[in-house]
Amino acid sequence: MNIEIEQQNNYQVVKLYGEVDLSNSRSIKLDIIKLIKSKNNVIVDFTHLQYIDSSGMASLVEAFNEAKENHTEFHIVGANGSPLQVLQLTRLNTVFNLADSVGAVTHNG
Amino acid sequence: MTALFNAISNLGAATRKNIDSLGLATMFLLRIVSSLFTGLVSFKQVLKQIYFIGNRSLIVIIVAALFTGMVVALQFYDTLVRFGSVDLLGSAVALSLIKELGPVMTALMLIARVGSATCSEIGIMRNEQQFDALDCMAINSYRYVMLPRLLAALICVPILTAVFDLVGISGGYIVGVHIQGENPGAYIQGVLDTISFKDVLVGQIKSLVFGLFIMWIPLYYGFYLHLNQKNMGAEGVSNGTTQAVVMSAIIMLFSDYIVSSLAL
Amino acid sequence: MVKPIITVEHLFAQYGDTQVLKDVNLEVNPGEILVVMGGSGSGKSTLLNHMLGLKTPVSGTIMIDGVNIFTAKSKQLRHLRQKMGVAFQGGALLSSLTVADNVRLPLEQNTSLDTQTIDIMVRMKLELMNMAGTGHMMPSELSGGMLKRAGLARAVIMDPKLLFFDEPSAGLDPTTAVELDELILTLRDAMNMTIVVVTHELESVFKIADRVVVLFNGEVVANGTVDEIKNSPDERIQNMINRQPNTYRDDGEVYFNRLLDKDNI
Numbered sequence: 001m002n003i004e005i006e007q008q009n010n011y012q013v014v015k016l017y018g019e020v021d022l023s024n025s026r027s028i029k030l031d032i033i034k035l036i037k038s039k040n041n042v043i044v045d046f047t048h049l050q051y052i053d054s055s056g057m058a059s060l061v062e063a064f065n066e067a068k069e070n071h072t073e074f075h076i077v078g079a080n081g082s083p084l085q086v087l088q089l090t091r092l093n094t095v096f097n098l099a100d101s102v103g104a105v106t107h108n109g
Numbered sequence: 110m111t112a113l114f115n116a117i118s119n120l121g122a123a124t125r126k127n128i129d130s131l132g133l134a135t136m137f138l139l140r141i142v143s144s145l146f147t148g149l150v151s152f153k154q155v156l157k158q159i160y161f162i163g164n165r166s167l168i169v170i171i172v173a174a175l176f177t178g179m180v181v182a183l184q185f186y187d188t189l190v191r192f193g194s195v196d197l198l199g200s201a202v203a204l205s206l207i208k209e210l211g212p213v214m215t216a217l218m219l220i221a222r223v224g225s226a227t228c229s230e231i232g233i234m235r236n237e238q239q240f241d242a243l244d245c246m247a248i249n250s251y252r253y254v255m256l257p258r259l260l261a262a263l264i265c266v267p268i269l270t271a272v273f274d275l276v277g278i279s280g281g282y283i284v285g286v287h288i289q290g291e292n293p294g295a296y297i298q299g300v301l302d303t304i305s306f307k308d309v310l311v312g313q314i315k316s317l318v319f320g321l322f323i324m325w326i327p328l329y330y331g332f333y334l335h336l337n338q339k340n341m342g343a344e345g346v347s348n349g350t351t352q353a354v355v356m357s358a359i360i361m362l363f364s365d366y367i368v369s370s371l372a373l
Numbered sequence: 374m375v376k377p378i379i380t381v382e383h384l385f386a387q388y389g390d391t392q393v394l395k396d397v398n399l400e401v402n403p404g405e406i407l408v409v410m411g412g413s414g415s416g417k418s419t420l421l422n423h424m425l426g427l428k429t430p431v432s433g434t435i436m437i438d439g440v441n442i443f444t445a446k447s448k449q450l451r452h453l454r455q456k457m458g459v460a461f462q463g464g465a466l467l468s469s470l471t472v473a474d475n476v477r478l479p480l481e482q483n484t485s486l487d488t489q490t491i492d493i494m495v496r497m498k499l500e501l502m503n504m505a506g507t508g509h510m511m512p513s514e515l516s517g518g519m520l521k522r523a524g525l526a527r528a529v530i531m532d533p534k535l536l537f538f539d540e541p542s543a544g545l546d547p548t549t550a551v552e553l554d555e556l557i558l559t560l561r562d563a564m565n566m567t568i569v570v571v572t573h574e575l576e577s578v579f580k581i582a583d584r585v586v587v588l589f590n591g592e593v594v595a596n597g598t599v600d601e602i603k604n605s606p607d608e609r610i611q612n613m614i615n616r617q618p619n620t621y622r623d624d625g626e627v628y629f630n631r632l633l634d635k636d637n638i
Contacts, residue, residue: 022484022531029490053532055486058493085563090497234468241427242465242524246479247454253482 003028005035008043009106011073015045020056029059036066036074043105047078057090064096075105134329141259141328144252151257158261162223166269173218174211174273178280181205186289195291199299202281203274207304207312211274213365216319219266220357224327227258228353231331232346240332255332259324266320267313274312311372318368319361326360327353378403378535378567379424384433386419386591393419394430394591406561406568408578411588412613420588421539421571425459426450438534455483458533462540464524466512472499473508476527483531498526503552517544521553529560536560538570542577554580575614579603587613 001024002017012035020028035042044060046052060076067074077099079087087093099105144150185201234240234254243250278300285291330353334345379401386394394416401407411417422428424435426442435442440453466475476495480486486494499505502522512520521541528536541557542550554577560566572578578585578599585602587595587610595605602610631637 022486026486026490054494054497054530055484055490055532058490058497061493062489082563082565089559089563090501230468237463237468238461238465239467241422241425242459242461242467242527244427245425245454245457245459246482246527247451248478248482 001028003031005031008102010041011043011075011102011106012040013043013045013102015047016049016052018049019051020049020059021051021053022055025053025055025059028056029063032059032063033066036063036070036072039070039072041073042067043075043077043102045078045102046076046080046083047101049079049083050081052083052086054090057086057092061092061095075099077101077105133333134325137329137332138325141251141255141325144249144256147249147252150252150260154253154257155260158257159265162219162258162261163265163269166219166222166265167272169218169222170215170269170273171276173214174276175280177210177214177273178202178206178277179284181210181277182281182284186285186291195289196295197299198281198285198291199278199296200303201299202285203278203300203304204308206274206277206281207308209312209365209369211270211277212312212315212319213362215266215270215273215316216323216361217358219269219323220354220361223262224323224357225350225354227324228327228331228350229346231328232334232349235332235334236341236346255328258328259321262320262324263317266323267316270312270316307372311368314372315365315368318364322357322360322364326357329353330356375403377401378438379569380434380436381420381424382434382436384420384423384435385431386416386423386428386433387431388419392591394423397433397588397591397593399586399593399596401567401569402583403567404561404565405583406557406570406581408582408585409569409571409588410573410578410585410613412573414590415588416591417571417573417588418539419591421537421569424569425457425537426454455479455531456534457537458528458531458535459537460521460525460528460539460541462521462543463517464512464515464520466520466523466527468512470512471508472504472510472512472515472523475512475523476508476530479527479531494530495526498530499523501529502526502556518546518549521545525553525556529564532564534567536566536568538568538572540572540574541570542572542574550574550577557581575616 001019004015004017006013006015014032014035016028032042032044042063044063064074074096075098076087076096078101079093079098084093087096087098182198182202185198185205186195189195189197189201231254240250240254243253282293282296285296286293327350330349331346334349335341337345377400379399381397381399384394384397385392397416397420399407399409409417409420419428423430424437424442426435429443437453438456440449442450442453445453466472467478470478473495476498477491480491480494495508496505499508502525504519504522504526507515507519507523512523515523521544525541538557541553545553557568557570558581561568570577570581582599584598585595586593587602587605589609594607595602595610597605603614605611
């Protein structure tokens with residue numbers, strides 16, 4: 001699992017590559033929450049994410065909550081394949097504001 | 110003739126079966142003890158069990174102790190008065206309670222309360238495949254279910270025995286002093302003079318040994334309920350519990366003799 | 374051809390003196406739903422117990438995800454078991470814990486996730502099972518259907534690779550049974566789970582199975598797709614499908630004698 005963080009406009013884009021599961025979900029959560037606590041708007045890019053499990057989803061829910069409390073933005077973009085199915089199965093696609101790509105968010109923001 | 114041969118072979122089979130059971134029970138205990146070294150036992154679980162064994166038995170133990178102490182004092186008084194040695198009442202009551210009646214009566218009360226409840230609980234867990242579920246979740250049932258109960262028993266039984274002793278001696282005081290009118294000073298002095306540290310130690314060691322049996326035996330009977338095919342279901346749990354209680358009591362009394370004779 | 378994720382080879386099992394499984398061979402491919410079907414006494418529950426490593430056979434091997442479960446070291450077996458979820462017949466919840474604490478248990482014992490993360494995961498799984506808000510209840514307060522669903526929530530809480538069901542529809546009303554079937558299919562599709570279902574409920578079998586293994590008296594009598602099973606020439610299978618009892622072909626005389634036989638009680 002690789003994670004790349006880069007700045008685009010006034011968003012921090014967190015690109016996830018590979019798989020998020022029990023072995024790394026906690027550390028990813030802590031990274032994202034650190035960004036949020038520093039008052040950053042965060043976009044989590046699922047484009048290259050192949051698999052995410054419930055611990056990963058729960059971690060993102062926690063991050064989303066943190067963003068709400070910090071009054072910053074939190075988006076998930078580019079979900080496809082298995083991660084998209086999981087978002088639909090857990091009905092989290094109704095919770096997060098899913099967008100197709102980073103561009104879709106930054107151009108509207 | 111056949112009847113005789115049958116009787117002998119049945120005896121042989123029963124003996125083999127009992128040795129098998131003894132071996133299985135010992136392996137069972139060893140697994141519980143060794144699980145102590147596989148990881149941290151849940152402190153929360155141990156506390157929960159201490160509450161169940163200790164706190165909830167307290168009233169029963171106190172009531173039993175009071176009446177035991179009173180009746181012991183009554184009986185001793187009756188005998189001692191014939192020899193004109195009534196000032197020995199305190200010593201007599203205290204010695205018999207601390208060395209013998211305290212540990213044994215406490216153990217019996219707990220076998221009835223805790224032993225039967227534990228065997229039923231574990232037996233039902235076995236029936237409902239809860240141990241299978243724990244195995245499949247890669248959770249060590251010995252560490253998660255058995256060990257907290259064993260540790261709690263080893264902690265609570267000596268303490269409850271001490272409570273029994275104190276309340277019993279007080280019960281004796283009530284009978285000796287307030288009912289029979291003996292000298293309070295003589296009673297208390299008798300207690301303090303005669304009781305040695307060794308007496309108390311032996312009593313506590315007994316209660317520790319009893320504590321082991323009180324928990325080990327019901328756990329064993331409940332856990333291995335399914336080995337006897339006829340033992341499944343509610344009737345099986347009830348059978349197993351009865352066996353566990355009876356066996357616990359017998360083994361407790363047997364070990365009582367062993368410890369007593371080793372101590373003298 | 375993808376390698377099977379479960380292989381059972383030449384499995385022989387005994388209860389005391391009775392042969393319960395005779396030379397059972399089967400394979401489960403990754404991502405498929407295999408149904409093990411058979412009447413009572415066919416040995417299907419025994420087969421499941423062996424696959425879960427709860428019983429050891431007289432002879433035979435079972436490989437799961439590359440691990441020989443009967444010879445594996447305990448650490449290896451532990452690691453494997455964390456990738457397996459089991460939904461037992463009565464739920465097999467721990468009676469002294471609440472529903473939520475039961476579902477939470479595998480995560481608490483086997484991972485180092487934060488409590489808040491675990492709480493959210495537990496709620497997510499209960500929502501999935503239509504059990505939202507029941508977390509505080511004790512198993513003794515639940516109906517049979519709810520017990521099964523709570524047990525299933527616990528079985529999938531770690532998103533296992535392999536899921537085993539022991540008689541999922543037993544004791545459920547038709548509506549709940551259908552919902553459960555849908556859930557099984559969803560778990561295979563969305564979570565890519567390999568699922569082994571032991572059952573005797575025909576409707577479920579035809580609806581969810583990718584492949585079916587039929588057991589009769591401890592032997593595998595059929596192993597194929599649903600269509601292959603439906604068209605099987607084996608009379609016992611046809612009887613099972615058509616719900617006919619296997620009729621005895623004794624003549625009247627033999628039957629009459631059996632009725633009067635003092636030892637036949």
